[in-house]
Amino acid sequence: MHIEPGVVTGAKLGLSYATAALAFGLVAKSSLDTIKKDGLTSLLMRALMSTLLVFIFFEVFPKQPVGVSEVHFILGSTLFLVFGPAAAALGLSAGLLVQGMFFAPFDLPQYGMNVTTLLLPLFAMAAVARRTISEQTAYVDIQYSQALRLSLTYQGGIIVWVAFWAFYGQGFGAENLSSVATFGMAYLSVVLLEPLFDLGILAGAKAIKRLQGSPWVETRLYQAK
Numbered sequence: 001m002h003i004e005p006g007v008v009t010g011a012k013l014g015l016s017y018a019t020a021a022l023a024f025g026l027v028a029k030s031s032l033d034t035i036k037k038d039g040l041t042s043l044l045m046r047a048l049m050s051t052l053l054v055f056i057f058f059e060v061f062p063k064q065p066v067g068v069s070e071v072h073f074i075l076g077s078t079l080f081l082v083f084g085p086a087a088a089a090l091g092l093s094a095g096l097l098v099q100g101m102f103f104a105p106f107d108l109p110q111y112g113m114n115v116t117t118l119l120l121p122l123f124a125m126a127a128v129a130r131r132t133i134s135e136q137t138a139y140v141d142i143q144y145s146q147a148l149r150l151s152l153t154y155q156g157g158i159i160v161w162v163a164f165w166a167f168y169g170q171g172f173g174a175e176n177l178s179s180v181a182t183f184g185m186a187y188l189s190v191v192l193l194e195p196l197f198d199l200g201i202l203a204g205a206k207a208i209k210r211l212q213g214s215p216w217v218e219t220r221l222y223q224a225k
Helices: 010-038 040-059 076-083 085-102 105-132 144-170 174-207
Strands: 064-066 069-071
Touching: 010 040, 010 085, 010 105, 010 144, 040 076, 040 085, 064 174, 069 174, 076 085, 076 105, 076 144, 076 174, 085 105, 105 144, 144 174
Parallel strands: none
Antiparallel strands: 064 069
């Protein structure tokens, strides 16, 4: 989902700063809500774990250049379900920054676009979760259809944002249209795998009862509201 260098350049980069500011505003609000609910220490612990996992997703998991971008296994719905929206957002932001600073400095000018692409779908997914998962349901008890809906929202959001940046920067020429379409079709493969991964992680969490009440995981993972 990385926006490649040269796709958006010059004055057009200004929009990425604005969208990133919006995304970070949502992160700040979500973080304050989590601190009020669970405390600062718990949020920092979850954010640390989320950051480590995001770094693994970027640097260890397989990735493949396809079309206008790359296909990554960025398990956004997994991070959301296990750590909550604030910690997941902080982890995605920090993991992306660490990767850029130490392993891919050529990606830093695109940080605003890339962080927007990761974070805004995450908060869209959080909104979908509030509407589709009953308050009487702990996350360890969600069904495949619910996990699939979360994954479709998150990964679909990434596809939409990648397409937006590509069209914004390079226009609607035939080559760019083909490149975006190729990326979108390839990225949908992540949607097929992510819900299965989510359910496997949730089944493992359900079996490990000692994590219940732990500050390392989202409260809703085990407890309905």
